[in-house]
Amino acid sequence: MVDRLERLVNLVIALRETRRPLTVDQINQRVAGYQGERDSAWRRMFERDKADLRALGIPLETEKLDRFDETLGYRIDPKDYDLSPIALDPTELTALALSVQLTGLADEAAPALDKLAVDANLVGEQRVQQRVPLELGMDAPNRAVLTDALLAKQRVRFAYRSVAQTATAATATTRLVEPHALLHWRGRWYLRGVDVDKAAERTFRLDRIDGEVRPTGDPGVVDVPDVPPDPAEVVPGATGEPIDAVVDADEATAWQVARRSSGAGVPAPDRDGAGVPAPDGGGAGSWRRFTIRTWDPDELIGWLLTLGPGVRLVGPDPVRNRLVEHLDQILAEPVPVAEHPSGAPS
Structure with a gap:
């Protein structure tokens, strides 16, 4: 069942978007909340809804379908209904943002x-073109391979650059990791797991992995925790x-x-x-x-x-x-x- 408010909204949308006036029959067939037998109760409901829309200031017009057809229909002219563009200068936008x-x-x-x-x-177009496209999507290199390794409870090996290695262009270090969870935090993907060589839990950013991640060893050897960690607690800098x-x-x-x-x-x-x-x-x-x-x-x-x-x-x-x-x-x-x-x- 469609409640009254939803019915009115549906009617406004239908009449606002149509190019030609809609007849009562068309409204009955197309607008959710108005389908049903067109008895006296239906007609009273429709008349009441029209009156309510006009009382709200919505310019509901009654028009002929065209100059060759005397049948009347209903329409909301976008020129009369839509708000004019809001023009704020930069100072006003800054004040509004604050x-x-x-x-x-x-x-x-x-x-x-x-x-x-x-x-x-x-x-404008020029400013948009000057923006650097650094938006990070929900996907990341090697995420599918790491997901498979998590499901198989299998170790992985990859070359990784830490923050210092990235800053100094040093050679990446090979890591052997038991994966525990894949985490998404503020636009980036992270792997949380045990660094086998260091015998300690570590967090690795997927975009700092060099090349491909390679599963290694037998499946089923990694003890994956039942509850993944909170990214805010294990992502470097999140709690700094x-x-x-x-x-x-x-x-x-x-x-x-x-x-x-x-x-x-x-x-x-x-x-x-x-x-x-x-x-x-x-x-x-x-x-x-x-x-x-x-x-x-x-x-x-x-x-x-x-x-x-x-x-x-x-x-x-x-x-x-x-x-x-x-x-x-x-x-x-x-x-x-x-x-x-x-x-x-x-």
Whole structure:
């Protein structure tokens, strides 16, 4: 059974989306909540629903089907019903983002704020193209092999780079691991298990594994815990001390940074103490400085890179150095060349 509110919503959607007026028969056949025998009770219900919609200010129109058909139908003209686009300038968007943050609903409101930015033409084609595509999906290399090893209770061997080895480009170390769980934490996959050579439990990031994971030994030899560990307790840095990162943002990007900041921000100074001019020639003071508290510097760096040239990471130095490492890796990767249908590079 469809309740009254759902029935009214279904009716509004049907009449808003139709190009030609819908007759009573068509409403009876197509709209959930109105199907059934068209007796006097049905007719009274429909008349009451029409009156309620009009009382709510919804422009429900009665029109002829066309100039050759005198039959009447019902329709809601989108031009009369839809709200006009909301145009907020960057300062207003930043204030709104900070206000939402105070409610504790910043994550839930993020899609709506993004939509407002698009409506305000603050996320144009050029800015989108400049973003670095570092969004991490739900999949990761070797996850299928590790899942099979977990199910088979079998050891695995792989080459792994720790944080220090990654930073210094040192040779990866071969690890023999008894897998206990695959964990997903803040956009990354981790393997939790026993490092056999060190006889201790360790957590390994899947994106730091070099090459392929190879199952080794007999199945059924690994004692897999019944309850997987909490990622917040075993992922490195998840329970560490928070880091306060200082980020400068231009006028068009400030609202996005403000969503995660611990304050309203201040005008960003340059070396002489004056406001930082915008890259497009804007006046001093168009950039603002924010402080963002994070427990995961890599996640913060990945997010900042998606914002493109509209942000600058000021500090602290260890986080800046990690950002430089990320950028060096991106610049070192070859850029694919698209081919023209004729076969020539475009």
